[in-house]
Amino acid sequence: MKTILSNISGMFLIGAACLLGAGSMTSCTDGFEDANRPGNKIDNEQLNRDNFASGSFLVQLQNQTFPEQENAYQMNFDLIGNYLGRYLTYANHGWNSSNFVCFNAPNGWAGYPFKDMRPKVVSAFNEIAKLTNGEGINYAWALILRAHAYQYFTDVYGAFPIGKGDDAQAYSSQKEVYEAIINDLNKAISIIQPMVSADPDLTVNAAYDNCYQGKFAKWLKFANSLKLRVAIRMRFVEPALAKQYGEEAVAAGVMTSNDDNLCITYTPNGLYKTSVEWGDSRACADIDTYMNGYNDPRIEKYFKPTATSAEGARKVIGCLAGAAIGNKSVADGLYSAVNIANNAKGVWMTASEMAFCRAEGVLAGWNGMGGTAEELYNQGVRLSFDQWGAAGVDSYLADDTSIQADYVDADGGYGKSMGHVSDITIKWDNDATAEKKLERIMTQKWIAMFPNGQEAWSEIRRTGYPKVFDVAQNIGSALKVANRIPYPNEESINNPNNYNNALQMNGGADNYETKMWWQKK
Template sequence: MKTIIKTITFAVASVAVMGLAASCTDGFEDANRPGGALNNEEINRDNYSTGSFMVQMETEAFPEQENTYQMNQDLIGNYLGRFMTYANNGFAGSNFAKMNAPVGWVRYPFADSMKKTVSAFNEIARLSTKESLPYAWALILRAQSFLRLTDMYGPLPIGAEEDPNAYSSQETIYKTLVADLDHALGVINGMIAANGGSLVQFKDADQVYGGDFTKWVKFANSLKLRMAIRMRFVAPDYAKKVGEEAVAAGVITSNDDNCAINYNPNGQWKTSVEWGDSRACADIESYMNGYGDPRISKYFSATTTEGDRAIIGCRAGANIGNKSVAGGLYSAANIEKDSRGVWLTAAEMTFCRAEGALANWSGMGGDVESLFKQAIKLSFEQWGAKNVDAYLEDDASTPADYKDATDGYGGSHGKMSTITIKWDNSASAAEKLERLIVQKWIALFPDGQEGWCEIRRTGYPKVFPVAQTTSYSIEVPNRIPFDYTEPTNNPVNYQKAVQLLGGADDYATKMWWQK
């Protein structure tokens, strides 16, 4: 991949990493010589030079800092994935759910997160070689960040074209990220083999796995499987190949290996609990209360205003009149200030393998039904919820009709689906997919970005209409528009980006993988 030259100067602020600095070391490239085994002194030298940039990349790949989290995750993925919605009346007029968000919100991931990711990656690339551990790890973190960004906007300028400011199609981006992950896996697996089956470096910089690169290998394979499932309707043969390779190489199968980052204060705690800007969405509440799902009290707190049930969600796009009132009527996230931020789990990967089995992929580790049950069990285990066996055998419960809180803001609405929980091998293909995706969507909480992707990719779960009138005929945006400054600052490439998009630069044009 060509180096992106849109590099900005930045400072890694408020990060305390002992022994790490951003300075360059003489002879650095010799210490990273291809094919040469690195000794501890040489690897520590790498860490010294690149550790602070790794912190920056990890912070953007798994955004938990409150402003980064709210702008890149909560306002977009969490709200559009129908896990959370806004309780702040200042957000009620213009927002992503209504598909009329302020232009500053729309451009933020592109203008802020992407630039920080690219600038940190470029520094790591400058300080290391393509066969070094820092570069390989940076490829994994960049893949995580770029995947989230392309699934917001579609085409992006990722540096894969002759003109570094030119946009690549989403198909090119996906295939580039798979190739990057394959390169990173080759480098890291070689080092693990040379070190007797283990490799622990960057312990101070790595707030996800504490520098254990055997776990980063599982994460990289899992990211490939996530992408393979996303592509399976648009590029079935390629998706099958990537998915089967990822599972054979080893994805996350245990909650001990879940991708979760230590960041205090936790982003969702800040936005939902301390700030009170977000509350449970009516959609996930309807499904979980209807199913009597024991995880609901793990996800959300009881309302502070007495209602007819403990956990009450608010309709997406509601016309919130008063933040203080809404904060009491609807349920906040049940999360602590020091909770780890969860970004990819064994449950998600097992649901992906179940869908792979549904698509007749080889080597998924079981049939659809066994993997479906295993995925739900892993989710219950992850959240410390009880009575999973009874849940799995429930063939009667359906999502509940939604009843708004007394004097609430969104309005009541009948259930959107009658899908039940228990697996049924005699069901139609559509019913099997809906049952699988509904349970996967519930288990994906709190990662609303992935929940949003499932709604767009499959049409499931079926969700409530937006509570206020919008200018669109869809209930969930397919994307968010490009940065509004691009037509002025990058006009030729912007026009090409719209051509690659295959439709108008608006909320309705579909992702490449939406088939």
């Protein structure tokens, strides 16, 4: 599957960080290096051109923006996005009293992306910017990766320190970060597009590219697709700009085939380690009830049967988010682990997601989306079925009666049974209200985006869909899903002026309830 690079505005270059970093790039075609190295003498210009100098930093950027290494994956992604996006929940009883789902995670957890991931992104990007003098295809690639990383950072925290003037620790508002992301993407696209137009098979840095093996036509699609994702995120807060960016992205060419999907090769796969090998996470009740209620054949592609349900009709059983787990080994047997192999590729963006984005674009009145809302909705489901090798898509799309199932906890489980919270069906209905159409799109988009919990969480926050269950434990909050993650405590001590400015930009306290800038629906 595939990824995008982008370019962020000048203020990002000054003290900001890189956006993404996970994966590796590949070297040029055989013989290219020697042909461009007269007398086998290597100078800095040739190193930069041949990508040896910047290759390791590009790998670092990929590995940070698409974190699959087990510790980075769990701390920066799994515990936050996968749990709050309601794909997974914790099975580790040691986390009962302090976690993101219950709005009281330890400071070390909340600050991990800030203190671990951010410096690595920033340093790698700055090195690439210096080595390339801020130009060329490696720089464009780094811009795309930084854009992806910064969307992650800002969608976790809100206002974020990307640097202003001489102060690398100065925060920018989420609106400003989004503007910078678009600037980075536009810059990267402007560099790569002419090269790919001249040579559609352009392959550079294959040895350092763990996502697309150096195929820059794929990176170009990823960049346009990331721009479309950003545009959809902005839909309710900046509708005119969202329309402009969305139409530009689709016209320039977004992912339309599963061959375009951004996947990264990293062994062992992060989700395999956290759910299968470590047993720290299990399927969440929300995805259990939607997929079981819909008789969705993808469910056994996503999750493994439990030991107690293997012979029963309901093979996959999820756990309520925030349930008070009494014993990890017991929970691991009661609830379903992710069905994933040690060497599986990590999936970070898909053509299916882009089809659903375009379907919503039609609802929003955007032009040039490539079909009607119904056509693009059906395309999104079909692409997902194809991606997972699932059969029965025609009958699935024709189903106008199945709804989310009631939740029934496992025998001896740690939660409680609950009635369904949504009655949305699968089959498209042109006579439905605009709100029902949006719920239908978002519910199927959420199912299809698995296992990208970060995007699932963001879309639940942005639209309110899919509807999800209450948190199992009484945690004293009316929220079902956190709106953001608090900054690390050290920011209020070591960077107090900028920290206070960030709170003003966010428009609320440094807690889980303060909303994102784009939560305006």
